[in-house]
Amino acid sequence: MCTRYTTPEQLDVERHWEIGARKPLRWAHDMFPAYQGPFIRAARDSTAPARELVVGQWALIPWFAKARQLKFPTCNARSEELSQKASYKQPWARGQRCIIPATAFFEPCWESGKHVPWRFTASDGAPLGLAGLWNVWTDPASGESVESYTMLTINADSDPLMSRMHKPDPERPPQAQDKRSVIAIALPDVDSWLHGSHDRASQLLRLAAAGTFSAAPMAV
Numbered sequence: 001m002c003t004r005y006t007t008p009e010q011l012d013v014e015r016h017w018e019i020g021a022r023k024p025l026r027w028a029h030d031m032f033p034a035y036q037g038p039f040i041r042a043a044r045d046s047t048a049p050a051r052e053l054v055v056g057q058w059a060l061i062p063w064f065a066k067a068r069q070l071k072f073p074t075c076n077a078r079s080e081e082l083s084q085k086a087s088y089k090q091p092w093a094r095g096q097r098c099i100i101p102a103t104a105f106f107e108p109c110w111e112s113g114k115h116v117p118w119r120f121t122a123s124d125g126a127p128l129g130l131a132g133l134w135n136v137w138t139d140p141a142s143g144e145s146v147e148s149y150t151m152l153t154i155n156a157d158s159d160p161l162m163s164r165m166h167k168p169d170p171e172r173p174p175q176a177q178d179k180r181s182v183i184a185i186a187l188p189d190v191d192s193w194l195h196g197s198h199d200r201a202s203q204l205l206r207l208a209a210a211g212t213f214s215a216a217p218m219a220v
Contacts, residue, residue, distance in 0.1 A: 001073075001075070001076045001153065001166075001180060002075075002076060002105050002106070002107065002151055002153070002180075002182050003032065003033055003075060003076075004030070004031065004032055004105070004106045005031050005100075005102045005103075005104060005105040005106065005130075005151075006029055006030055006031065006102065006103045006104045006105075007027060007028070007029050007031055007037055007038055007101060007102060007103065008101050008102075008103050008127045010022075010024065010025055010038070010053070012127060013038060013040070013053060013101045013127070014053065016101075016126065016127050016187075017040055017051060017053075017099065017101070017129070017187075017190065018051070019040065019051050019052070019053050022052075022053055025038065025053065025055050026055070027055050031058055032058075033058055033059045033073065033075040034057060034058065034059050034069075034075075035057075035058055036055055036056065036057060036058075037055065037056070037057075037058045037100070037149075038053060038054070038055055038100075038101055039053075039054055039055075039056060039098040039099065039100050039101075039132060039134055039149045040052070040053055040054070040098055040099040040100075040101065040129075040190075040194070041054060041096070041097070041098040041099075041134055041194060042095075042097075042194045042195055049191060049194075049195045051190075051194065054098075054134070054147055055147065056134065056146070056147030056148045056149050057146065057147065057148040057149070058075055058148075058149060058150075058151070059073070059074045059075045059148060059150070060074040060075075060077070060087060060088070060091070060133060060134070060135050060148045060149055060150035061074070061135060061137035061146060061148045062074070062086065062087040062088075062090070062135065062137070063090060063135070063137065064086070065137060066140065068137075068139065068146060074087055074148075074150050075150060075151060076150060076151050076152075076153050076180075077133060077150045077151070077152050077153070078152075078153055078154075078180075079131075079152045079153060079154045079183065079205045080154070080155065082133070082152075087150075088133055088150065090135075091133040091134065091135050092133060093198075095198065095201070096133055096134050096135060097131070097132070097133060097134075097193055097194060097201055098131075098132045098133065098134045098149055098194070099129040099130070099131070099132070099185055099190060099193065099194065100129070100130040100131070100132045100149065100151055101127050101128070101129060101130075102127065102128040102129075102130055103121065103127055103128070104119050104120060104121045104128075105119075105120050105128070105130070105182060106118065106119055106120070106218075107120065107162075107165040107166065108165060108166060108167065109164055109165055109217065110166065110167045110168060111164060115167075116217050116218075117217070117218045118165065118215050118216065118217050118218065119215065119216060119217075119218050120213045120214070120215045121213070121214050121215075122184075122212065122213065122214070123211055123212060123213060123214040128184055129184065129185045129186075129187070129190060130151055130152075130182045130183065130184060130185070131151075131152040131182075131183040131184075131185050131193065131204070131205070132149045132150055132151050132152055133149065133150050133152065134147065134148065134149040135147075135148055135149070136148075151182060152182070152183050152205070153180040153181060153182060153183065154180065154181055154183050154205060154206065154207060155178055155179070155180065155181075156179045156180055156181035156207060157175065157176065157177055157178065157179050158207070159179075159181060159207050160210075161213065161215060162179060162180075162181040162207070163177070163179045165179060165181075166179050166180065181207060181208070183204070183205060183206070183207075183208070184208040184212055184213075185204060189204055192204065
């Protein structure tokens with residue numbers, strides 16, 4: 001799971017993903033679950049394909065939630081289970097896909113027997129666009145509409161870099177650890193992810209190409 005990442009400045013998001021300038025938005029730049037962060041989705045107020053920048057809670061609130069604070073984590077969603085999991089199957093079926101802008105994300109490496117955090121960035125120095133799902137939840141007590149989103153992950157047992165992350169599960173064989181990776185959406189694929197068919201979007205649920213990420217352990 002990814003439970004920490006950092007975000008770009010608003011101007012950098014608007015330039016990189018070609019979003020028209022918006023009024024100033026406020027979000028956290030060192031992101032943890034339940035913090036307010038930016039995401040990009042298909043514009044809801046346009047009949048033509050367009051993108052809009054939104055701020056919401058990083059931890060998707062499903063339609064059936066009784067309160068904003070959940071008893072289970074929803075900051076990450078396994079892409080292999082989107083059509084089955086109650087929290088995500090409705091947004092997935094409705095095409096509520098989003099891009100999560102990031103300057104870096106962080107994962108733990110346990111090769112030394114201890115938790116050593118690693119920092120991942122794009123090898124080309126550009127912002128990363130990570131695959132996500134969004135939802136709007138209505139508070140039954142106040143009637144407030146609350147934006148939220150989750151970050152998608154995929155099995156990374158076969159990935160030379162990402163398979164090194166996370167604590168090994170002693171109950172699983174080495175070839176079936178279910179190590180996880182975020183899913184990067186390249187710039188040429190953004191419109192397919194946001195506006196494309198369900199089948200086209202499903203094709204983008206894949207590990208990043210070799211060399212996409214630059215990674216190194218953080219100084220302690």
